[in-house]
Amino acid sequence: MDKDTFAKLIIDNEQQLYRIAKSILRSDEDCADAAQEAVARGFAGLHSLKQDRYAKTWLIRILIHECYRVAKERARNFPLEPEMRQEASGGGERYSELYEALSCLPEDFRVVMVMHYLEGYAVKEIAEILQIPDGTVKSRMSRGREQLRHLLEEGA
Numbered sequence: 001m002d003k004d005t006f007a008k009l010i011i012d013n014e015q016q017l018y019r020i021a022k023s024i025l026r027s028d029e030d031c032a033d034a035a036q037e038a039v040a041r042g043f044a045g046l047h048s049l050k051q052d053r054y055a056k057t058w059l060i061r062i063l064i065h066e067c068y069r070v071a072k073e074r075a076r077n078f079p080l081e082p083e084m085r086q087e088a089s090g091g092g093e094r095y096s097e098l099y100e101a102l103s104c105l106p107e108d109f110r111v112v113m114v115m116h117y118l119e120g121y122a123v124k125e126i127a128e129i130l131q132i133p134d135g136t137v138k139s140r141m142s143r144g145r146e147q148l149r150h151l152l153e154e155g156a
């Protein structure tokens with residue numbers, strides 16, 4: 001894959017990359033940092049991409065790993081309670097009830113739910129990107145839906 005094709009891939013998938021990062025990280029700034037670092041790492045490792053058709057999956061995998069790194073770094077630097085973490089990250093804006101419930105899910109459930117229901121990935125694609133079995137994706141989605149249902153019922 002050449003540099004121009006890679007740049008087009010990034011531009012075409014900018015919103016999707018942000019939403020996936022947002023499913024792991026709460027702060028817009030952290031999402032931007034993770035996405036920027038993922039793009040830089042992807043660009044630097046472009047020579048290691050064996051087939052161009054997997055470029056998007058490869059980039060998303062890099063992004064997810066980068067999000068986990070940023071989250072781990074932030075947790076070390078800011079061991080705050082969840083409410084304080086939200087204030088520290090500028091999370092004063094009000095989201096829909098569904099988004100708030102989704103953000104309360106454990107990260108493993110939240111990531112697969114966002115990738116499937118918001119980004120339209122198939123179970124098999126999610127399993128490939130996250131490098132987990134199909135059954136694990138399905139069980140995380142099932143448990144995530146159940147927890148989401150309970151969270152929304154409590155809020156109603």
